Amino acid sequence: xxxxxxxxxxxxxxxxxxxxxxxxxxxxxxxxxxxxxxxxxxxxxxxxxxxxxxxxxxxxxxxxxxxxxxxxxxxxxxxxxxxxxxxxxxxxxxxxxxxxxxxxxxxxxxxxxxxxxxxxxxxxxxxxxxxxxxxxxxxxxxxxxxxxxxxxxxxxxxxxxxxxxxxxxxxxxxxxxxxxxxxxxxxxxxxxxxxxxxxxxxxxxxxxxxxxxxxxxxxxxxxxxxxxxxxxxxxxxxxxxxxxxxxxxxxxxxxxxxxxxxxxxxxxxxxxxxxxxxxxxxxxxxxxxxxxxxxxxxxxxxxxxxxxxxxxxxxxxxxxxxxxxxxxxxxxxxxxxxxxxxxxxxxxxxxxxxxxxxxxxxxxxxxxxxxxxxxxxxxxxxxxxxxxxxxxxxxxxxxxxxxxxxxxxxxxxxxxxxxxxxxxxxxxxxxxxxxxxxxxxxxxxxxxxxxxxxxxxxxxxxxxxxxxxxxxxxxxxxxxxxxxxxxxxxxxxxxxxxxxxxxxxxxxxxxxxxxxxxxxxxxxxxxxxxxxxxxxxxxxxxxxxxxxxxxxxxxxxxxxxxxxxxxxx
Amino acid sequence: xxxxxxxxxxxxxxxxxxxxxxxxxxxxxxxxxxxxxxxxxxxxxxxxxxxxxxxxxxxxxxxxxxxxxxxxxxxxxxxxxxxxxxxxxxxxxxxxxxxxxxxxxxxxxxxxxxxxxxxxxxxxxxxxxxxxxxxxxxxxxxxxxxxxxxxxxxxxxxxxxxxxxxxxxxxxxxxxxxxxxxxxxxxxxxxxxxxxxxxxxxxxxxxxxxxxxxxxxxxxxxxxxxxxxxxxxxxxxxxxxxxxxxxxxxxxxxxxxxxxxxxxxxxxxxxxxxxxxxxxxx
Numbered sequence: 001x002x003x004x005x006x007x008x009x010x011x012x013x014x015x016x017x018x019x020x021x022x023x024x025x026x027x028x029x030x031x032x033x034x035x036x037x038x039x040x041x042x043x044x045x046x047x048x049x050x051x052x053x054x055x056x057x058x059x060x061x062x063x064x065x066x067x068x069x070x071x072x073x074x075x076x077x078x079x080x081x082x083x084x085x086x087x088x089x090x091x092x093x094x095x096x097x098x099x100x101x102x103x104x105x106x107x108x109x110x111x112x113x114x115x116x117x118x119x120x121x122x123x124x125x126x127x128x129x130x131x132x133x134x135x136x137x138x139x140x141x142x143x144x145x146x147x148x149x150x151x152x153x154x155x156x157x158x159x160x161x162x163x164x165x166x167x168x169x170x171x172x173x174x175x176x177x178x179x180x181x182x183x184x185x186x187x188x189x190x191x192x193x194x195x196x197x198x199x200x201x202x203x204x205x206x207x208x209x210x211x212x213x214x215x216x217x218x219x220x221x222x223x224x225x226x227x228x229x230x231x232x233x234x235x236x237x238x239x240x241x242x243x244x245x246x247x248x249x250x251x252x253x254x255x256x257x258x259x260x261x262x263x264x265x266x267x268x269x270x271x272x273x274x275x276x277x278x279x280x281x282x283x284x285x286x287x288x289x290x291x292x293x294x295x296x297x298x299x300x301x302x303x304x305x306x307x308x309x310x311x312x313x314x315x316x317x318x319x320x321x322x323x324x325x326x327x328x329x330x331x332x333x334x335x336x337x338x339x340x341x342x343x344x345x346x347x348x349x350x351x352x353x354x355x356x357x358x359x360x361x362x363x364x365x366x367x368x369x370x371x372x373x374x375x376x377x378x379x380x381x382x383x384x385x386x387x388x389x390x391x392x393x394x395x396x397x398x399x400x401x402x403x404x405x406x407x408x409x410x411x412x413x414x415x416x417x418x419x420x421x422x423x424x425x426x427x428x429x430x431x432x433x434x435x436x437x438x439x440x441x442x443x444x445x446x447x448x449x450x451x452x453x454x455x456x457x458x459x460x461x462x463x464x465x466x467x468x469x470x471x472x473x474x475x476x477x478x479x480x481x482x483x484x485x486x487x488x489x490x491x492x493x494x495x496x497x498x499x500x501x502x503x504x505x506x507x508x509x510x511x512x513x514x515x516x517x518x519x520x521x522x523x524x525x526x527x528x529x530x531x532x533x534x535x536x537x538x539x540x541x542x543x544x545x546x547x548x549x550x551x552x553x554x555x556x557x558x559x560x561x562x563x564x565x566x567x568x569x
Numbered sequence: 570x571x572x573x574x575x576x577x578x579x580x581x582x583x584x585x586x587x588x589x590x591x592x593x594x595x596x597x598x599x600x601x602x603x604x605x606x607x608x609x610x611x612x613x614x615x616x617x618x619x620x621x622x623x624x625x626x627x628x629x630x631x632x633x634x635x636x637x638x639x640x641x642x643x644x645x646x647x648x649x650x651x652x653x654x655x656x657x658x659x660x661x662x663x664x665x666x667x668x669x670x671x672x673x674x675x676x677x678x679x680x681x682x683x684x685x686x687x688x689x690x691x692x693x694x695x696x697x698x699x700x701x702x703x704x705x706x707x708x709x710x711x712x713x714x715x716x717x718x719x720x721x722x723x724x725x726x727x728x729x730x731x732x733x734x735x736x737x738x739x740x741x742x743x744x745x746x747x748x749x750x751x752x753x754x755x756x757x758x759x760x761x762x763x764x765x766x767x768x769x770x771x772x773x774x775x776x777x778x779x780x781x782x783x784x785x786x787x788x789x790x791x792x793x794x795x796x797x798x799x800x801x802x803x804x805x806x807x808x809x810x811x812x813x814x815x816x817x818x819x820x821x822x823x824x825x826x827x828x829x830x831x832x833x834x835x836x837x838x839x840x841x842x843x844x845x846x847x848x849x850x851x
Contacts, residue, residue: 484813497793497823501812525818527786528844563847 074175081167092162099158110152117147184271185213188247188264190279198366200256200284206248207264207276215266215273220249225259225280227312257285257310257364285310285362287372288317288344293401295375296434297557298382299352303434305345306360306372314362317341320371321348324355332357339363347435350379353559382440383557384431384542389421390463391429395546403553404429406546426466428545430457431554435539437513441560442542443523446478448485448503450550453477455490455532456511456518456540467545469493474532475543476507476520489520489530500529506555510564511540519564526563572704575600581641582607585631594688594696595654601697602627603705604637608644613708615736615849616701617842619649620693620716620723623752624671627651630717633831639839643846646707650697652720657686667752668759674747675723676771678760687760690771694727694734713737713845717834718797719744719752725773725787725808732782737848739788739841741834742795745808746774752802774808777817787812787819788844790837792827 124140127133190207197204205222209215224237242249254260260281266273286309294305308314319341323333338346350356355378359371377383385401396405406427423429433440433456444454453467455475461467468475468490477495479486485503488495504522507529511518516535521528544552575587583606592599608614617640619630630636630649640647653662653673660682662669673689702709714735716724721743728738747753748768757768769775789805797803805821812819827833 497825499809499819499821499823501809501819501821502816522818525784525786526847527818527820528788528847529820562851 070175074172077172077175081169081172085167089162096158100156103157107152107154114147117144183213185215185266185268185273186210187274188215188218188266188276190262190264190276192279193281193365195365196367198282198284200286200369201254202250202252203254203260203262203281203283203366204248204250205262205264205279205281208247209266213266213273214268216268217243217245218247218249218264218266219243220251220262220264221275222251222260222262224255225261227259254283256283257312257314257362257369258283259312282312282364282366284366285312285314285364285369287370288360288362290358290360290372290375292375293385294432295377296382296384296432297350297377297379298434298436298438298440299350299379300438301347301349301434301436302356302358302377302379303345303347304358304360304375304377308344308362309372310362314369315364317344317346318361318363318368319346319348320359320361321350322357323351324357324376350377352379354379378557381556381558381560382434382442384433384442386544386554387421387430387432387541389419390423392423392425392427394427395423395429397429402556403551404544404546405551406549408549420463422463423545424464426453426545427547428453428467428543430459430461431542431544433511433539433541437539439513439560439565440511441558441564442509443555443558444507444509444544445553445555446505446507447550448505449480450552451478451480451547452550452552453490453543453545453547454507454509454552455543456509456536457543458538459541461543467543468495473543474518474534474540475545476530477547478503480548487529489532491532491534496530498530502527504529508561508564509542510560512565521561521564523561526561528563572700580604581637583609583637583641585637587627587631590700592654592692592696594692595657596686597654597657599654599692600627600651602631602647602649603701604631604640604647605705606641606644606646608641609646609706612644613706614644614646615711615713616646616648616698616707617845617849618693618697618712618714618724618727619647620675620714620720620727621649621652622716622718622720623652624666625652625717625720626671629831630834633835634838635835636838636842639842643842643850645842645846645849646701646705648697648701650693653689654686659683659686668756672719672756674719674753674756674760674771675726676757676760679767680760680762683760689723690727693723694731711736711849713849715739715741715841715845716743717741717831718803718829721745721789722747722753722773726771726776728785728787729773729776729780729782730770732780732785736851737845738785739790739844741790741837741841742792742797742803742829743773743789743805743808744803746772746804748772748775749804749807750802751800774804774811777808777811778815780815780817785817786844786848787817788841789819789821790833790841791821791823792829792833793823793825794827795829795833797829 121140121144124133124136188207188209194206205220220242221239223239226237242251260283261278262281263278264276288306288309290304290306296303304319316339319338320335322335325331325333338348348358355376357374358377359374361371362369386397388397391397394406396407397403446452453475455467455473457467457473461472462470467473468477471492474491477488477490479488487498487500489498502522502525506523508521508523509518510521513536517531517533519528519531544554546552571590573589575589577584577586583604585602585604587600587602589598589600606614621630627649636647652671653669655670659669666672673687675689675693677690678684678687698712701707712735714724714727715738717740721740722745724738724740725743728735744750744753747757748765757771761767791798791803791805795803809819809821824833824837827836
């Protein structure tokens with residue numbers, strides 16, 4: 001009966017051996033690792049203890065020495081006092097004894113004198129000779145009378161009590177007291193600002209004390225530092241104060257993105273320490289503001305520009321982009337970040353045919369700001385606004401920024417205030433095309449009575465010449481003559497001789513940097529009109545001009561039709 | 570319908586071939602050239618018909634125009650037929666270079682002695698395309714047409730008379746208004762008789778004024794120093810005026826310094842191949 005019972009655990013054991021060896025080994029390994037960790041921890045702990053022991057011993061030794069020193073001081077002071085006092089008493093005793101002795105001598109003299117007088121009187125009395133008696137008695141009597149008149153001073157010439165003035169032992173007392181008194185703390189050391197320790201309106205400040213110091217509380221002082229402020233103390237910002245027991249403090253209700261000067265003092269029963277060094281801390285900046293009208297994009301990239309929104313400079317910016325997914329764009333994809341952007345603009349690589357939400361944070365030592373308001377970028381086509389600062393004064397631009405007008409009315413000279421950047425001859429304006437050497441497509445809608453010039457130009461194309469009239473611009477020109485519509489494709493003032501039978505009213509422009517082409521299409525007919533061949537050495541900007549009163553509208557952000565770039569399949 | 574390969578040369582990654590066959594319409598042996606792009610080995614390709622000018626055979630275009638690289642890049646088959654029936658023994662067919670052999674004018678003749686053989690219009694628009702579609706990897710739905718001079722006239726009338734049949738049309742120095750020019754008047758009078766109404770059925774300018782088909786995008790190139798332009802044989806202004814009026818999209822480019830030769834064609838053939846590719850590969 002035993003054998004089957006014994007057998008089954010045997011089977012099980014073998015089973016364990018077959019499948020459990022690895023597990024046991026790994027158990028052992030993990031135990032060993034745990035033990036090794038424990039040993040390391042304990043060694044660490046022992047090290048700490050040793051350190052603490054040494055510190056305690058050292059502190060104790062120092063304390064003992066201090067006490068001994070103090071004790072010697074006190075004893076010395078007391079014995080000095082004793083010696084002084086003893087000497088003074090000795091002097092007094094000597095003075096008193098001398099006085100008494102003098103008095104004693106005087107008494108002896110007086111006694112002798114009276115004895116002599118008595119003897120003389122006795123002799124007179126015993127004298128037998130009456131005549132002699134009578135002769136001597138009267139002067140003797142006179143002498144006795146006179147002697148009797150002399151009054152003897154029998155009071156003690158000196159006071160029996162010793163003068164014992166109260167001993168002034170206050171210094172000794174204070175010395176005794178000071179054995180148990182702590183010294184006033186030394187100046188604390190304020191730490192430099194820790195990264196990411198601030199918010200927009202608060203700062204976390206840390207400092208440390210010297211290990212010997214005993215501190216009851218600290219006082220933290222802080223003051224806004226005004227950049228570019230005049231050195232006039234009357235306008236200096238107010239100093240604020242916080243009282244804390246810890247060696248750290250979070251100060252609140254501050255201005256965002258501002259610099260603060262902070263210092264700290266330590267106080268105990270004995271007194272206040274000197275102030276620490278002054279440290280400069282920054283609050284987290286305000287979120288930047290994206291400049292919507294200065295952002296542009298194309299299927300491969302977007303150029304985002306923003307304003308800092310902070311008076312003080314920030315360290316860098318972080319651009320965050322989230323792809324919108326799903327047909328309705330409700331699903332959000334992963335958020336990617338471009339960090340350490342040093343300036344207020346960033347060119348971000350994107351994928352074509354998507355929609356992105358892009359926001360910006362400003363970052364300083366205090367940490368990153370909140371996100372700016374988001375901008376939505378669609379990479380279906382090339383999108384740009386006009387560079388309104390380049391517009392000829394006679395040109396007005398619609399509120400949405402995409403229609404330009406050239407009115408009939410004459411402008412007064414005063415309204416012709418020109419900047420260096422304005423077109424002065426050609427009534428034109430440049431667009432703000434993203435600086436990416438890719439394919440770009442946009443469309444222009446015109447009336448077939450409008451005389452226009454549309455194309456591209458280098459950003460520094462001469463402002464006082466006509467578009468297409470120089471070698472820095474390429475454009476299609478529509479001229480209305482009495483008999484017909486004339487189209488030119490101008491560069492350096494030259495155009496091919498070309499006739500177009502159907503007047504285009506919606507013109508597609510396809511710019512291909514790689515192939516060095518700028519093509520024009522009649523969008524409604526999908527008709528190719530002309531292609532300029534030019535290896536654009538620099539980035540070009542779209543340009544739009546009106547040669548006679550009228551209007552044209554720019555259509556932007558549209559997907560390039562397939563035929564627009566068919567020349568280079 | 571048996572095809573006989575006359576020649577085959579590897580070209581631009583594909584093959585430039587010439588075939589011969591017995592034409593039903595023309596009642597004679599006809600040669601035509603076909604360029605097969607590399608893509609034709611695996612796919613059905615669109616076909617561009619090239620219609621040559623006066624005095625040409627199927628050889629001029631394939632040896633002088635330099636179209637093969639662009640055609641290969643765009644995956645287009647190019648078919649170039651001869652310009653007239655040959656060796657039919659029609660009386661007077663070899664008397665002049667502008668009538669008869671090498672001068673079929675792409676009409677179906679109605680007059681004796683031409684009417685039984687000189688049926689180039691039917692040959693180019695029906696017989697040849699069927700032959701191509703039956704014997705080569707051609708996509709019958711995607712065909713376009715182009716030509717030079719008399720062939721430019723041919724290309725334009727084929728497109729204008731068959732709305733929707735050709736996806737695109739272009740021409741080099743075409744005879745735009747044959748009823749108004751000496752060449753056209755001579756040929757039409759011979760092939761079609763004295764009735765000018767019959768001529769108008771083969772005149773691009775007249776056809777354009779009555780065109781009502783789907784929009785046609787026409788690309789025309791013309792050399793400014795073309796002697797036949799100044800001789801008023803080509804008359805492009807007449808066609809442009811009608812197209813402007815009828816809103817038929819034309820881009821007409823007057824190329825300074827160029828004459829009527831194949832050097833001119835060679836210079837702009839790429840633009841034309843791209844023009845056709847845009848519609849054939851859309």
